[in-house]
Amino acid sequence: MSQTSTVQIREVSDLVTKGTTPTSLGRKFTTSGVRFLKVETFASDGTFIPGREAFIDRQTHQLLRRSQLAEGDILFSIAGALGRSTVVEQAWLPANTNQAFAIIRPSTKRRSVVARYLLWQLRSPAIARRIAEINVQAAQANLSLEQVRDFEIPIVSSLEQEAIADALDDVNELIATLERLIAKKQAIKQGMMQQLLTGRTRLPGFTGTWMVSTLGTLARVTGGGTPSTRVASYWGGGIPWFTPAEIKAQGSGLVSSSERRITQAGLASSAATLLPAGTVLVTSRASIGNCAVAAVPVSTNQGFASMIPKDSRSTWFLYYWVQQHRSEFESRAAGSTFLEISASKVSAIPLRKPNLDEQAAIGTAIRDVDAELDTLSNRLIKARAIKQGMMQQLLTGRTRLPVEVSS
Incomplete structure (x- = not known):
């Protein structure tokens, strides 16, 4: 060589x-x-x-x-x-x-x-x-x-140049294919949300009438709080404590780990409450309407109007409903320094709701698509990492590709 x-x-x-x-x-x-x-x-x-x-x-x-x-x-x-x-x-x-x-x-x-x-x-x-x-x-x-x-x-030789370019083109095409699949799957998910969360399309086996109601009939809405940062014993405990910046605009799915954690003493000293697993965390200021679902008991600061479902079958229905109807939250926000929506206003937001079993079925159907998106996204992350590694090795000569020289 x-x-x-x-x-x-x-x-x-x-x-x-x-x-x-x-x-x-x-x-x-x-x-x-x-x-x-x-x-x-x-x-x-x-x-x-x-x-x-x-x-x-x-x-x-x-x-x-x-x-x-x-x-x-x-x-x-x-x-x-x-x-x-x-x-x-x-x-x-x-x-x-x-x-x-x-x-x-x-x-x-x-x-x-x-x-x-x-x-x-x-x-x-x-x-x-x-x-x-x-x-x-x-x-x-x-x-x-x-x-x-x-x-x-x-x-390097022309033959090896061709081999290197072919290898990098192949991984690039894999990345492009995954990006196209993700975009297609995201469009499918968006269409499902528009149809299923409004009752325009019904899942097999469900025919009951949807009722006009409010979010407050499905969940208890509550805010959060911040323990004093001057008291060290309030911080570094075992209770996850979320801020709005940690919740993604496109939805964070299940969350269990936060950047900061508080102690029982910190919880007791502030307006923060211990929210049970299954709570839909909804940001109420800065970026209004970003949401996640607590996988374990958690707490939040005051930038949330979180929804504790009255029945666990409502959890994922509510999670996706919030994503689909963000404008309902934003239009009701008020404030001179920054816009914010209160827990009482969130409770009063109107919605049409199916029975609990259909809510659960809708949540499961959309969540299945999210799981497929997660799988594709993880494959994309790995493919990009592989491409980066290949570029570092092949384009520097650290790793050489064998080529056959025709006789």
Whole structure:
């Protein structure tokens, strides 16, 4: 296996240049014609976003000859969102770009480099660190073409470059697939909530009439409190004590561990109460309507209007109902310094409710989708960690991939 050597971008490129804005030449953008690619045309991972490109006419494209793009060119952002990169595809052509992108044309004349390998090197942690160093030194969010030309990357044989690019492309596709699955599952969940929590769609076996009522008929709503921070004996005990900042906007599901814990003495000295497992924790200030379900007995500060269900079958129905009807909480909030909704106002919020068994069934159905989302999200976290590890190993030469050389 050949040794890894280091080269500068200038050594493996036939061209490193940038474009210009048509208006600087007295030309105008058009509604159709030749694609004009900008940084915002691409997602952070380099994915082309249809509809985000601009257009110029062919005469302007000819005037901007220096920045006419070719298949296999690498676009690397040097202004704004630094380091955003992609490889130009044939389907985008003809196309042009502006001065926010460096155009890097992998060499066909000098030392050979595979475009996809070069792309991955430009996305590597080493290049990200170099960009950060340049920004600290220059105190400005841009790069010069000369700085891009000076970037150093490890170089291996063309066959190994292909193998490395293939491996990283594969894990990238896995991540993209998981992201699509999560987005699809989230849309399914949202549709279920809109249908099931309003009674528009009924689960099999349920036909009873939904009753017009209030949240207070399903749960006792209570606030929280904060023990004195001057008394050390009130803190560091065994009772979880939550603040609104710990509850996610999209719902935190079951929670049992908080950033701070209080003692029995702290509980007794304050307005905080011990909330039983199954309580729906609902934030009442700052971000109003964020919610979670207590997996164990917990307490909260005064930024909550938590709901203790009168029957455990209501727990998850209430949890998802709050998420779906956040505006009902926000519209009833008041306050001169910050908006807040009181426990009494939460109790009075109207809702249509099915019988307890149907509430439980609805909660279970939506929770099953949440469990699938959790599984997919954990797989996505692992895939991203694997990608990061692969980049650190493969793009530095610490780990080499075996390649077969044809005889």
